[in-house]
Amino acid sequence: MPVESERSSAQIETTAPAGARAISLPRAVGYLGSAAIVIGTIIGSGIFLVPHNVARQVGSTGGLFLVWIVGGALSLAGALSLAELGAALPETGGVYVYLREAYGKLFAFLYGWAMLLVIHSGSVATLAVAFGIYSSSFVPLTPAGQKIAAAGVIIVVTLVNVLGVRSGAAVQMLFTFAKLAGLAIIMAFALLARGVVSAASPAALPTPHTTLSSFGIALIGVLWAYEGWHMLSYTAGEVKNPSRVLPRSYLLGTLIVVAAYLGANAAYLRVLPLPALAQYQRVAAEAMQRLEGPAGSAFVSGLILCSIFGALNGTILTGPRAYFAMSRDGVFLKFAGRVHPRFLTPAMAILLQGAWSIVLAVSGSYEQLYTYVIFTGWFFYAAAALAVIILRRRQPGLERPYKVWGYPVVPVVFVCAALSIVTNTLVSKPRESAFGLAFVLTGIPIFLLRRKPVQARN
Numbered sequence: 001m002p003v004e005s006e007r008s009s010a011q012i013e014t015t016a017p018a019g020a021r022a023i024s025l026p027r028a029v030g031y032l033g034s035a036a037i038v039i040g041t042i043i044g045s046g047i048f049l050v051p052h053n054v055a056r057q058v059g060s061t062g063g064l065f066l067v068w069i070v071g072g073a074l075s076l077a078g079a080l081s082l083a084e085l086g087a088a089l090p091e092t093g094g095v096y097v098y099l100r101e102a103y104g105k106l107f108a109f110l111y112g113w114a115m116l117l118v119i120h121s122g123s124v125a126t127l128a129v130a131f132g133i134y135s136s137s138f139v140p141l142t143p144a145g146q147k148i149a150a151a152g153v154i155i156v157v158t159l160v161n162v163l164g165v166r167s168g169a170a171v172q173m174l175f176t177f178a179k180l181a182g183l184a185i186i187m188a189f190a191l192l193a194r195g196v197v198s199a200a201s202p203a204a205l206p207t208p209h210t211t212l213s214s215f216g217i218a219l220i221g222v223l224w225a226y227e228g229w230h231m232l233s234y235t236a237g238e239v240k241n242p243s244r245v246l247p248r249s250y251l252l253g254t255l256i257v258v259a260a261y262l263g264a265n266a267a268y269l270r271v272l273p274l275p276a277l278a279q280y281q282r283v284a285a286e287a288m289q290r291l292e293g294p295a296g297s298a299f300v301s302g303l304i305l306c307s308i309f310g311a312l313n314g315t316i317l318t319g320p321r322a323y324f325a326m327s328r329d330g331v332f333l334k335f336a337g338r339v340h341p342r343f344l345t346p347a348m349a350i351l352l353q354g355a356w357s358i359v360l361a362v363s364g365s366y367e368q369l370y371t372y373v374i375f376t377g378w379f380f381y382a383a384a385a386l387a388v389i390i391l392r393r394r395q396p397g398l399e400r401p402y403k404v405w406g407y408p409v410v411p412v413v414f415v416c417a418a419l420s421i422v423t424n425t426l427v428s429k430p431r432e433s434a435f436g437l438a439f440v441l442t443g444i445p446i447f448l449l450r451r452k453p454v455q456a457r458n
Contacts, residue, residue: 038253046225093325
């Protein structure tokens, strides 16, 4: 067993800056909890909504499945690349730590800053907005009421994760099981029921033939549905025996999600032909409505709320660990590096993320928010995968309990694909991309201002 996995959490924790409480985060998350974080943070609202967006951009059933397979393969390649880095550097902060080791503190800070302003808080806000929209299926809500519901669910899940990583992981396992069971029920009804006849749709496909551009646009939505495969990395400092648990959790969790997504699309297509899939945005609800009537539609709405809640919990659980690591590096707000003396969580970092996520949820639309997330996030994901190659060359003596399969092909293919996605988003949605880039660049002067006091003390 690697020596690193035997160290106590206090031994592996980074040094706190002056004025911060030097309490460490305990290693309390096991294999099931880690796999649940991977699955639960990926499966949110996307699989219930994105098939509609994909069907609008592809000209065939084969094209639809190809987009989901490519998205899953990219996510798996990225997850396995992070698994090598996580096993070698099992510290709280995840991707932030890997970027710091490969590119230095400025680049890593820009990622952490983008996480807070756009990537991670934006994911929280997007999920919360979807929660507010689907809450209106049970309780009539005005647009303002939906925003209040979005803010309310962020507050509830934020407080759950302040209370402890064990409580957050327990909630994650519960809701991960519930959403997988719900998807299995939908697939069973659609795929195993006898006498199901796919309903005819008078509408024609918006995109009769798949083009490279339309495939890329469809892939943006699919990648949002897969968003979250990297989030386990942020809690690496709280995972038991990370050199073994992290790679297995990444692999198992991502493969389960890919299988669930392909099965769900097959189930939808058994009830709805491709033109109908392109016509109805709430494809899961429409399919169950035709199979089981209003009760089926209500079941799907409840499942979506459950799924979103679980994804919100995993997202809120993981992100603050990066802000915590940034603070402990002396490049971010001091209070974000404090550990709650009773609950042993980065409570202030969690509350900071929750407050900003509420601002985004109240002010942004669903599509705007997830476009910000994909454009900004995938640039840094490419850099993180490239860090596998950089650190192998720069630190050949670093102990690597797990090495990514297919090296260097897997990380190189992922980097090229990720940069292509960023470029395609920049061309197809320049306004949202420009806003995302602007958010990132505002971090440069803030980093320089934060570094001056630290340098003066040295």
